[in-house]
Amino acid sequence: AQSVTQLGSHVSVSEGALVLLRCNYSSSVPPYLFWYVQYPNQGLQLLLKYTTGATLVKGINGFEAEFKKSETSFHLTKPSAHMSDAAEYFCAVRADSGYSTLTFGKGTMLLVSP
Amino acid sequence: NAGVTQTPKFQVLKTGQSMTLQCAQDMNHEYMSWYRQDPGMGLRLIHYSVGAGITDQGEVPNGYNVSRSTTEDFPLRLLSAAPSQTSVYFCASTSLNTEAFFGQGTRLTVV
Numbered sequence: 026a027q028s029v030t031q032l033g034s035h036v037s038v039s040e041g042a043l044v045l046l047r048c049n050y051s052s053s054v055p056p057y058l059f060w061y062v063q064y065p066n067q068g069l070q071l072l073l074k075y076t077t078g079a080t081l082v083k084g085i086n087g088f089e090a091e092f093k094k095s096e097t098s099f100h101l102t103k104p105s106a107h108m109s110d111a112a113e114y115f116c117a118v119r120a121d122s123g124y125s126t127l128t129f130g131k132g133t134m135l136l137v138s139p
Numbered sequence: 140n141a142g143v144t145q146t147p148k149f150q151v152l153k154t155g156q157s158m159t160l161q162c163a164q165d166m167n168h169e170y171m172s173w174y175r176q177d178p179g180m181g182l183r184l185i186h187y188s189v190g191a192g193i194t195d196q197g198e199v200p201n202g203y204n205v206s207r208s209t210t211e212d213f214p215l216r217l218l219s220a221a222p223s224q225t226s227v228y229f230c231a232s233t234s235l236n237t238e239a240f241f242g243q244g245t246r247l248t249v250v
Binding site: 034059061067068069070071074076115126127128129130131132 | 143172174179180181182183184187197229231233236238239241242243244
């Protein structure tokens with residue numbers, strides 16, 4: 026079984042400030058980890074993913090995340106927030122590369138103020 | 140490439156009515172799934188399929204049926220709609236070693 030915990034249902038930052046969205050997972054096998062973004066009234070778009078190899082992964086729009094096995098974490102960061110980053114962000118885990126199911130966290134709404 | 144296409148985008152049903160949410164993908168993905176999204180709950184898996192003719196239940200399957208007669212299509216059926224099924228529904232497809240690709244969603248209201 027696997028699960029995802031996203032700390033904070035809402036995170037507020039000022040434009041230009043660091044963005045940090047937290048994600049912790051549990052998985053009985055090596056995980057595949059994903060961050061998705063959802064803009065209002067849209068579907069989910071992949072930001073970045075960790076499968077194997079390098080633990081620091083870079084995604085679209087300047088986001089990156091680091092897989093830390095010892096902390097079972099996969100936090101999402103961006104050095105400088107833009108107004109256009111305001112959206113809901115979902116962390117998700119899958120057991121491996123096969124057809125096991127994708128388990129989502131409950132989401133974090135990122136609010137960016139001028 | 141259209142990716143994952145869901146229809147309709149919006150739907151209002153009366154309690155007890157039935158309907159089918161359509162999902163089609165053109166990426167030749169083996170694995171397809173349906174999720175529902177409710178405020179503060181994230182996305183919860185309803186049903187999934189690992190190939191034509193093979194389906195299985197997810198976390199919240201009650202009140203929903205699925206079938207997979209072709210690789211491309213994975214419809215979700217509500218046999219007797221209830222207000223508790225008011226939600227946004229997402230279809231997704233994936234293949235080995237790829238991420239899940241999502242449709243734009245169907246916003247369903249049951250009154």
